Amino acid sequence: MNAKPELLTTARSMEELVRLIDVGADAFVLGESKFGLRVAGEFELDVMAEAVRIAHPRGVRIYAAINNLVDNETVGELPDYIKGLAAAGVDAVVFGDPAVLMAVREAAPGMKLHWNTEMTSTNYATANFWGRKGATRVVLARELNMEQVIGTKANTSLEVEVQVHGMTNIYHSKRSLVNSYLDYREQSGIAGNLSSELETDKDRGLYLIETERQNERYPIYEDANGTHIMSSDDICMLENLHELMEVGIDSLKIEGFMKSIEYNETVVRAYRKVIDNYIADPAAYRFDEQLLEQIQAIQDPERELSFGFFYKEQVY
Amino acid sequence: MTTQTKPRYQGKRYRLAKPELLAPAGNLEKLKFAVHYGADAVYIGGQKYGLRSNADNFSFEEMREGVQFAAKYGAKVFVATNIYAHNEDIEGLEDYLRGLEDAGIAAIIAADPIIIETAMRVAPKLEVHLSTQQSTLNWQAVKFWKEEGLPRVVLARETSIEEIAEIKKHVDIEIEQFIHGAMCSSFSGRCVLSNHFTDRDSNRGGCCQSCRWKYDLFVDEQPVSQADEDRFTMGSKDLCMIEHLPDLIDIGVDSFKIEGRMKSIHYVATVVNVYRQAIDAYFADPENYTVKPEWLDEINKAANRPLNTGFFYNTPGANEHIYEPEDKAAPYDFAGIVLDYDAATGIATIQQRNHFKPGQEVEFFGPGGTFFKQTVDEITDEEGQALDAARHPLQHIRLRTEHPVQPMDMMRKRIGRS
Structure with missing residues (x-):
């Protein structure tokens, strides 16, 4: 019996956060662009605290993005920022740079850490390396294929997060x-x-x-x-989401970046249904085509819905 | 202009406080020339785990030969194992790293922590240097890698002189910095354009240089440029710090790195030769050090693209990218290598590397700045048979040189008027 995966997304504002909780999001990555890369909206510390106050009573987790490439100047600001996040009650910090890991160890030793270097989080062994340094989750590169995703999950005790919908940075x-x-x-x-x-x-x-x-x-x-x-396309793994749930991927991420709230609501709602349907009875699960059609109906016609790199072989 | 100086001695090179001059070597021959022309260390690629999958990469056997050759000059050989590994790359990693250690490699340059950690565990004699592919910009991260046991970090190419100085102040570790050559315009490792455009994995050596392609930038659904205007690109001019070495020496950069494992033997010899002379001239007399015009001339003869100073002084802008059609490559071609010289007759034996013929103007140069121009007089093959042109690759050609030359000196020709 598989545990229910987390449905993770992003929000541009408090209003969006509430609306996306209402349609079934379990967790959010939020932040401010001073510390986080490509955050959907600016959540400064006081807003972050407000987000946590709204999310926690509803069982929803808030992760803070500190995944930019840190320069010397920012190093000095990390301890206070991390203390602020800890005081706000965020559930984890998303990091790429070792400087953030070191600052979290000092400033908020109990804080969970999600390792996310975007396109360079590419194998289980390196995920486990960061696990030994304190990371609790690996956010996999979007350029991995299904076999590599499954292989990583099978070879790590860290939580594994996979992006299943939306655009990616290239x-x-x-x-x-x-x-x-x-x-x-x-x-x-x-x-x-x-x-x-x-x-x-x-x-x-x-x-x-x-x-x-x-x-x-x-x-x-x-x-x-x-x-x-x-990217010119949007990943959409909705119809094959069960392949990721079968192997126990812990967190399925919908990237809401550069999308309208109406679009993101529809997408979150669809993934919520697929996850709930599958978990209710994996053996009897059948994909509901209508859910995909709902997304297709509002998809920007200039942007293909694709499987990203999940079923591709790359050469080098 | 003729500047005859003594060729470098074979034997131990004294480091004193001089920064290391680190050169690329795409194959064994380039390695030999890089070392002969003054590199203190070279970095090469092996058959696996390197980011230049198209390069003419070294076998373990060739590495051994390269290490032995370099040792005669007191120079070291590093291997770039700078990919971000995928699951299927993990198997075989330990054996590969042990193989490098056995071959006498001094250090690996690695970005992926699993390669770093594995090397330390299974091949303790290999030093591990953090690759620029980690895009390290801050002292705290450098401290992290020092605590992991790394003696050296190659910082991101986005760090400025001030930022490097700040890092040096906080952490006692060797800093290696690119000072010359082509640059990713993205943060290194943070680009998967090749993956998206061509299904080639850029972080495992498949980069197809999409950043140098031309694009239309659209604003309000309309292309910004008209048909005949220069279009958008991410392509950067190449880095060149020959005019600013004292700034890098002052802040304590330990290793000056030249980019270009895919570059020609002529490029490597020319660029190394210039930086070797500049570093030596500075340390011989820092007070009176000036940049010699002939160094700039030489650099330009090897240059493939317009040059700039990257992020050392400010963030590159409109004048640091290549929007206009690229200038023609330098109007010089590598023409031959000196194999032998008979002082009694003044006749040199040259291995042909490009077409040349009597009447053509050529330049000879060697380590330490030896340099002269002359017109090619009569040429013959090894049997003394006169030739109207040297047209066969690697053919041995005899010709009279106006000044003495040494084996491994190089001959280049001016192109466009042969």
């Missing part, structure tokens, strides 16, 4: 690449009507198209952490 630079390009155009006298004051944040809707791939739009934006390029 490139992160410290450079401000959009602004560099706009400045170059201005210098070259080809700026046209386009102001170099153009907003380049995640809500601006900028995207890239590569010459040979005209049908694929790659969102691009800039923030304090640099330039981020996102």
